[in-house]
Amino acid sequence: MKQEKLNKEIFLKIVDNFLNGNSTIAEEEILINHYESFQNDNEWESELGLEEDVKQSIHSKILSKINNESKKEPKVISFNFKRFFKYAAAILIVFSTGYFLINNELTDKAPVVTKIKNNIPIGTDKASLTLEDGSVISLEKGKIYNKENAKSNGEKIVYTSKKIAKHRRVKEKPTYNYLTIPRGGEFFVELADGTNVWLNSDSKIKYPTKFVRGETRTVELLYGEAYFEVSSSDLHNGDKFKVLSQEQEIEVLGTEFNIKAYKEEDAIKTTLVEGKIALKVDAVNKVLLPSQQSVYNKNSKKVDFKEIDVLNEISWRYGEFNFNNKTLDEVMTVLSRWYDVKIDVQNKDNQKFRYIGTLGKNQNIEIILLTLKNTNNLKYKITDEKIIIK
Numbered sequence: 001m002k003q004e005k006l007n008k009e010i011f012l013k014i015v016d017n018f019l020n021g022n023s024t025i026a027e028e029e030i031l032i033n034h035y036e037s038f039q040n041d042n043e044w045e046s047e048l049g050l051e052e053d054v055k056q057s058i059h060s061k062i063l064s065k066i067n068n069e070s071k072k073e074p075k076v077i078s079f080n081f082k083r084f085f086k087y088a089a090a091i092l093i094v095f096s097t098g099y100f101l102i103n104n105e106l107t108d109k110a111p112v113v114t115k116i117k118n119n120i121p122i123g124t125d126k127a128s129l130t131l132e133d134g135s136v137i138s139l140e141k142g143k144i145y146n147k148e149n150a151k152s153n154g155e156k157i158v159y160t161s162k163k164i165a166k167h168r169r170v171k172e173k174p175t176y177n178y179l180t181i182p183r184g185g186e187f188f189v190e191l192a193d194g195t196n197v198w199l200n201s202d203s204k205i206k207y208p209t210k211f212v213r214g215e216t217r218t219v220e221l222l223y224g225e226a227y228f229e230v231s232s233s234d235l236h237n238g239d240k241f242k243v244l245s246q247e248q249e250i251e252v253l254g255t256e257f258n259i260k261a262y263k264e265e266d267a268i269k270t271t272l273v274e275g276k277i278a279l280k281v282d283a284v285n286k287v288l289l290p291s292q293q294s295v296y297n298k299n300s301k302k303v304d305f306k307e308i309d310v311l312n313e314i315s316w317r318y319g320e321f322n323f324n325n326k327t328l329d330e331v332m333t334v335l336s337r338w339y340d341v342k343i344d345v346q347n348k349d350n351q352k353f354r355y356i357g358t359l360g361k362n363q364n365i366e367i368i369l370l371t372l373k374n375t376n377n378l379k380y381k382i383t384d385e386k387i388i389i390k
Contacts, residue, residue, distance in 0.1 A: 124185065192208070193236055217240065251277065251280070255277055281296050
């Protein structure tokens with residue numbers, strides 16, 4: 001149902017109430033609906049007044065609120081505080097704005113508004129499913145896949161576990177599927193035991209289509225990044241769950257965790273969100289607790305453990321880029337994967353900058369680049385084949 005039109009005064013009053021913490025549930029719903037409607041229609045409502053005036057007003061309000069809060073926490077705006085602006089910031093993204101930090105200082109420059117003209121697509125749900133016989137199925141929006149115990153609507157794939165009759169004693173040989181997520185993609189899979197796995201761009205996972213009762217449930221992250229929400233062993237007759245990832249092995253004790261193990265990166269990072277995991281790599285055996293991260297260096301074969309802000313590590317699963325204390329090279333690596341585009345950083349002096357901030361993934365890459373440009377006058381050029389950072 002299409003929402004009713006808002007006038008400018010009411011709309012800005014609702015935004016103001018929201019930022020001051022005085023908004024009602026109904027007002028917050030209006031903001032959410034307006035944002036979702038804008039995404040669908042992509043049309044500015046003339047009743048709100050001049051688009052430039054309104055977005056500048058919202059931009060000023062949010063920057064003012066952030067500046068006030070940052071005085072209390074001068075170095076970094078906490079992720080929880082950012083989440084407070086979930087819907088207001090989302091509206092801001094629609095207006096090609098946002099907030100971003102560089103070298104621990106807020107930028108209050110108004111965003112440059114320009115028409116977006118490039119052929120670089122935004123990342124989306126897509127994957128390739130490789131079956132036991134070697135055949136490959138393309139999974140993407142608009143395509144339905146339905147075979148035996150696996151179903152996909154093009155945005156996710158779900159496996160179901162068929163109950164075996166009690167009189168059957170023959171042990172079935174497990175069959176395996178591979179799910180490959182290309183650059184510019186992400187995908188969700190629900191395994192036959194109910195375990196949920198979110199896969200980031202440029203990732204590949206191997207898993208059984210069914211789990212054998214009485215045996216360890218084992219999957220393998222061949223490369224890339226994956227977030228696991230593991231179905232408890234209590235629901236599966238005590239059967240353990242393990243994740244293999246290159247050199248390391250993780251035994252799961254009913255939990256949520258993230259593994260980042262890209263082929264071209266020197267480190268494998270395992271971050272525990274909830275529960276416990278037992279990490280085994282080379283001669284190291286250690287139980288991780290929530291908010292702990294292991295960093296395994298594939299070259300030195302050493303493992304470091306540290307306390308981290310978990311939400312900084314898993315923001316990708318919630319549709320956000322989190323560039324907390326990231327260098328320009330690290331930022332561009334993330335963007336290159338999500339937008340499936342080559343990025344050439346020509347000015348090496350820019351590599352000294354470290355960024356702090358979050359940006360939405362569901363937007364044109366040039367909006368991201370414009371935001372970076374407004375923080376440190378970053379110059380760039382977009383061609384048909386790649387992005388050049390000057």
